[in-house]
Amino acid sequence: MEKTNNVTEFVFWGLSQNLEVEEVCFVVFSFFYTVILLGNLLxxxxxxxxxxxxxxxxxxxxxxxxxxxxxxxxxAPKMIVDLLAKSKTISYVGCMLQLFGVHFFGCTEIFILTVMAYDRYVAICKPLHYMTIMDRDRCNKMLLGTWVGGFAHSIIQVALVVQLPFCGPNEIDHYFCDVHPVLKLACTDTYVVGVVVTANSGTIALGSFVTLLISYTVILVSLRKQSAEGRRKALSTCGSHIAVVIIFFGPCTFMYMRPDTTFSEDKMVAVFYTIITPMLNPLIYTLRNAEVKNAMKKLWGRRVLWEANGK
Structure with a gap:
């Protein structure tokens, strides 16, 4: 079948069709996005x-x-602008780029969380060999692996979508381009594509989640052999990791570990893993990590001293 594509842009329904609700959301999500930028940059x-x-x-x-x-x-920026816009449109190319970006960075984050769990496993279960196992060369290779893995995953997702014909309608019941809402607009049977998409995303999400659960279970079991102070420090660090994993993987599992269907709750769930989780990560790691807090105190102390000397 020859691909016919009459759609040059898509129209988002957005978070709400209520103008007052959208105005409130504009203020709230502008604040959230500012916190994301400032918190993570800090x-x-x-x-x-x-x-x-x-x-x-x-x-x-x-x-x-x-x-x-x-x-x-x-x-987030596109969603925030659209909250006050009468027409919430995005070009076909822009939609495909957004779909690529969501899956690229989302999948990379999953792999980085998995690598961080492995790092904690080595630090707690094999402390004498920690610096040998987690040397800089290996860390660089693992980091490269997370980026390559994220890229491979997102390329597969986009490749499955761009080969589909779109001839209208072009309205997406969402606030960004994701695979399942876009597949609903294709002018052909998308059952096979939907199965492949679910298998691809689901394998990564479930596989990484199971790996993380096993890692932290082994870590928690091994802590029984540690001293009280060692247990306290390890639990403080691992506690923040586990919190991040739960709040990130919970919504992701709901969205991608299911057949090619969409629910009315999808938009709220998507807000959680695209905006709420990136906002909470800095708070979780900062509040539960003494070393990061001490480094921040030194950073701000150095800045105050520099300003005082400047005056």
């Missing part, structure tokens, strides 16, 4: 200025914050 700055990137845990945390900024920036 962590990146703290890790860099405090030379914490020499530690594998903070090396990966630094890139997690960078990915969070990119991930939310794929959808």
């Amino acid at each position: 962590i990146i700055l703290t890790v860099y200025v405090g030379h914490l990137f020499k530690s594998p845990m903070y090396f990966f945390l630094n890139y997690l914050s960078f990915v969070d900024i990119c991930y939310s920036s794929v959808t």
Whole structure:
């Protein structure tokens, strides 16, 4: 069948059709996005200025914050602008790029969280060999693997969608381009594509989640052999990791571990993993990590001292 594509742009329904609700959402999500940018940039700055990137845990945390900024920036600015716009449109090319970005950065974040769990496993279960196993060369290779894995996943998702014909309607019941809402608009049977999309996303989400559960279970079991102080420090660090994993993987599993269907709750669930999670990550890691808090105190102390000397 020859591909016919009469659609040059898509129209979003957005979060709500109620003008008053959209105005409130504009204020709320503008604040959320500002917190995402400032919070994650603060962590990146703290890790860099405090030379914490020499530690594998903070090396990966630094890139997690960078990915969070990119991930939310794929959808949040467009959504915020659309909340006050009469016509919420996006070009076909822009839609495909947004779909690519969401899956690229989302999948990369999943892999970085998995790598961070492995880092904690080595640090707690094999402390004497930690610096040998997690040397800089291996950390760089693991980080490269997360980016390559995210790219491969997103290319598959986009390749499955761009080969489909779109001849109208062009209205997407969502606030950004994601695979399932876009597939509903295709002028052909998308059953096979939907199965492949679900298998691809579901395998990554479920596989990574199971890996994370096993890792943290092994870590928690091994903590029984640690001293009380060692257990406290390890639980503090792992607690923040587990919290991030739950709030990120819960909504992702709901969205992608199911057949090619859409629900009315999808938009609210998507808000959670595209905006709420990137906003909470800096707060979780900062509030539960003494080393990051100390580095921030030194950073701000140094700035106050610099300003005082400048005056």
